[in-house]
Amino acid sequence: MRLLLIGVLAGFFSALFGVGGGVVMVPLLLLACGFSERPAMATSLAAIGIIAGVGTVSYAFHGELKPGAAMLIGLPAAAGAIVGTAVQQRVRNRTLSIAFAGLLLGLGVKLLV
Amino acid sequence: MGVIVYAIALGFAGGILAGLFGVGGGILFVPTLTLGLGLTQLHAEASSLLAIIPTVVAGTWRQARYGNVRWRPAAMLGVAAVGGVEAGVAVAESLPQDVLRRLFGALMVLIALQIAWRVLRR
Numbered sequence A: 001m002r003l004l005l006i007g008v009l010a011g012f013f014s015a016l017f018g019v020g021g022g023v024v025m026v027p028l029l030l031l032a033c034g035f036s037e038r039p040a041m042a043t044s045l046a047a048i049g050i051i052a053g054v055g056t057v058s059y060a061f062h063g064e065l066k067p068g069a070a071m072l073i074g075l076p077a078a079a080g081a082i083v084g085t086a087v088q089q090r091v092r093n094r095t096l097s098i099a100f101a102g103l104l105l106g107l108g109v110k111l112l113v
Numbered sequence B: 001m002g003v004i005v006y007a008i009a010l011g012f013a014g015g016i017l018a019g020l021f022g023v024g025g026g027i028l029f030v031p032t033l034t035l036g037l038g039l040t041q042l043h044a045e046a047s048s049l050l051a052i053i054p055t056v057v058a059g060t061w062r063q064a065r066y067g068n069v070r071w072r073p074a075a076m077l078g079v080a081a082v083g084g085v086e087a088g089v090a091v092a093e094s095l096p097q098d099v100l101r102r103l104f105g106a107l108m109v110l111i112a113l114q115i116a117w118r119v120l121r122r
Helices: A002-017 A022-032 A037-061 A067-088 A093-112 B002-021 B026-036 B041-066 B071-094 B097-121
Strands: none
Touching: A002 A022, A002 A037, A002 B071, A022 A037, A022 A093, A022 B002, A022 B097, A037 A067, A037 A093, A037 B002, A037 B041, A037 B071, A067 B002, A067 B026, A067 B041, A093 B002, A093 B097, B002 B026, B002 B041, B026 B041, B041 B071
């Protein structure tokens, strides 16, 4: 039930802000569902695949997609994701949590200034 | 040419963030598409979702090999999100674009505070 609610929230923010919903799902999986860091982040990533797929189809019907620009970023990002998961597997959970908080704080401050 | 190298480098960096933290990478993709490649906010948000697909396919493939993916919760989250996505798309197209950008900023700040609070409490 919680998972379904988190999913709805993540999908809404995903489509609204063009993020995959991970910034919504990872904190809620950690806080509300008792996931530890690695499973929360891995499960979020898998769910994002479904969310991004549906969001892409919706936007495609409205003619908002720029496939060339998307692949220019998405293909190098696929290589980056392989590197990122390999690093994540070697980092302690607590360190992951602190780094994740730092990432979001940095983003927040940057957007505030 | 410089812009293309910049976009590829930021795409790669976004992918590392995606793999490392389980986010899609859109937090880097959207600004790269608007500031780097000159897309409007709406086009950038749509194209970012498309760019996320190869990113999460590669990342999830590796995470599954490491045994970290919980498939049932992932499927529940993803399917539930479909309704939310439809609502989000409708709202995104009915709001002025500078309002969208401010909402995006406010969301980031709230989540940052939430995570920081949790880590400090531990």
